[in-house]
Amino acid sequence: MKPTHEVFNQPEPLVDVNLFSGNRALQSALAFNAPVLDTAPLLALGDRVGSAAMQTHARLANVFTPQLKSHDRSGHRIDRVEFHPSYHALMTEATGAGLHGTAFSEAEQATGHAHVKRAASFMLFTELEPSMLCPISMTYAVTPALKGNAAIYNDWAPQLTSRSYDPELKLWKDKAGVTMGMGMTEKQGGSDVRANTTQAVSDGQDDWGQRFRVTGHKWFFSAPMCDAFLILAQTASGLSCLFLPRLLPDGSLNQLFIQRLKDKLGNKANASSEVEFVGATAWLVGEEGRGVPQILAMGSMTRLDCALGTSGLMRHALSLALNHTAQRQAFGKRLIDQPLMQNVLADLALESEAATALALRLARSFDRSGDAHEQVMNRLLTPVSKFWICKRGSHFAQETMECLGGNGYVEEGGEGVMARIYREMPLNSIWEGAGNIMALDLLRALRKADASAALADELRPALGMHPALDHVARSLPTRVEAMATEIEARRLAQDVALAVQAALLAQTAPSAVFSAFCDSRLDGHWGHSFGALSAATDFDSIIARAQPN
The missing domain is CATH 2.40.110.20 (Butyryl-CoA Dehydrogenase, subunit A; domain 2)
Known part of the structure; x- marks a missing residue:
């Protein structure tokens, strides 16, 4: 007789894995958007943020939350917030990886792909811990905006672009980083x-x-x-x-x-x-x-980070689901071998790869701001990416949590991070402009004379590769021109996002991924929940590509 406390059929947590080496979707998107990028720093970062030690920091920073200290013991106002040491460890790692203002340093700008590199790093770090990236993201967005005051920019830029973190309350000139x-x-x-x-x-x-x-x-x-x-x-x-x-x-x-x-x-x-x-x-x-135009310039960068962050969270949630289902047994075989679970996992993998492709494509437009086509695509893809990727996040997190069953709902242990991901997902959809704001922003961009032509140019490389994509690509310019009111703006934002995602997957993903994406998202064979892919889908290839290790 087995002791009642013996534990079996419980998956091992996903720890001490390299988050970059196992992310083939991210690697493909990088090869497309920055083909000469040196990925060695990303490989090193992937190893650090996938470590058990850093995951412990992420857990502790969320358990021991910030505390406001408005006054000191003598009654003087101090207005300080105290953080757990793990928060500072995470901030040190993020600034050391250059996720804040470093992309605007002369050395990074000279590479020609500073924003794509930083975007990939941001996505990897989000898999570790997203919430403390808020000040990192704001520093990234604010740094170039400070050029509106040359004196302040000249004083503060060295600290804003450095890779040092100093949490002490000191004058900027006495700190290595701010x-x-x-x-x-x-x-x-x-x-x-x-x-x-x-x-x-x-x-x-x-x-x-x-x-x-x-x-x-x-x-x-x-x-x-x-x-x-x-x-x-x-x-x-x-x-x-x-x-x-x-x-x-x-x-x-x-x-x-x-x-x-x-x-x-x-x-x-x-x-x-x-x-x-x-x-x-x-x-x-x-x-x-x-002030509003000045702020909007920063808003485009924080909206980029919303899309990047949700894409990173999707990838992390998918990895946890794949890790769990590859080990957990039910009804005589592993969950990942159950046909219906394969459908769910493959559908989630499609969504995650498409989000990664779109977010990295948007980051590329920031690196090529001098190019006319890229300027228009930045204006179009910023609200589209922010709207669609973030809008899909909560549904995605709920479905991945369901793959883990009750284990995913519990706030404890390695799989307990799934609950943290689920709570985090709505933030990126709300912050920096919720869905309606993004859809209306897209309308303003599309009503400019060159927007339809730029969108057509963006989709052209994938024409002839899938009839459903061809149909959508042909109809979008007409719909843009006929859009007289804002009542259908959300539907238009969705369809632009799906068309661009499909065109990107045609150029970056295996045919199994591209075909299944178009069949489900564009050809009318899409259910209202994940796991409704056609039986003709190459489930094995899609799931194998998405495996985290």
Whole structure:
């Protein structure tokens, strides 16, 4: 008789694996978008972020969440957030990998593929821990925007592009590396930032240019322990972009007060807050009254990261599902050998590879900003990728969790990370503009004269490879031109995303993946849940390609 506590038929956790070497979809997308890229740093990063030690840091940073310390023991306001040491270990790794402002250093820019390389690294790191990447992503987006104030940029750029992390509250010039955040939304406006009420009154000039005193609030102010922030405030000329550091040049604390930390569904390792400004000092960035265009330039980069992050989470969830089903036995054979489970896993693999292909293609457009076609594709693919990839994330996470059954629903152990992934998925869809905002942004881009032609050029290399793709490619320009109202904007965003994904898979993936994607997503044979692929699908080839090890 077996003892009741003997454990068997429980899969071993997916630890100490190289997340890059096993990711064939990512490798193919890189070969297509940056064929001369040296992947050795990605291989090394894949090894580190797939290690058991780093996974432990990820777990601890989410269990021991940030704590607000508004006052010291004597009653002085300090407005600091304390993090578990594992959070700082993760931040050290992320900055060391250059996921923040490093892409804008002269050395990285000279390679010609700084953004694609950084995008692949960001996706790999997301498989480890996504929530603490918020300040990393904001630093990435803010760094080039600071050029709107040359004096501040010249002072801060060396620290913003370095690979060092220093969490101490010190002047920027005394630190080897700094991080930056953003503050736009207010309680009465949300995405409608033009409704902002925060006021900024002119306070003279100094070495950093036009100075303001800011009074108001921000309803979502993520990562309040960053060294400085770009915010929106109303000046005499209208809504303007301002640079607001936590420490002023004389070393004193700025008048930025953290009211509370947000208790969020997920994103637990990251501190999101509500703050008030009471005569805080800030400096103008860009043209006064033109804050929204200044912020939108940063928004395109954070939206890229939303697509990259969700793609990374998809890949991680898929890997966990494949790892579990390859070991777990049920009804006399492994789950991965059960025909219906094969259908589910293959369908998930298609979704994950298509997301990876689209996200990396978007990153390429940032590397080629001087090319006219790439400029248009950046404008089109940013809202499309953000909308579609992120919108698919929650459904994807739920289905992968179901592959693990009850083990996936439990907040414990190696497979407990699946619950963390599920809670994280909605964030990228909401942050930086929810679905409707993205669909409307696509409409604005498509109504420009050259948008339809650029989209046709993007799809042309795949024409003649699948009749369903040919049909969609021919119909999209007509639909774009006929779109008189916004009521069908979401459907259009979906179809543009699927067409571009199919065209990319035609050029980067094996025929089994491309054919199954087109048959299911474009040819009308797509169910309302994962696992509805045709019986003619080459399930074995698709699943084998997606295996993480």
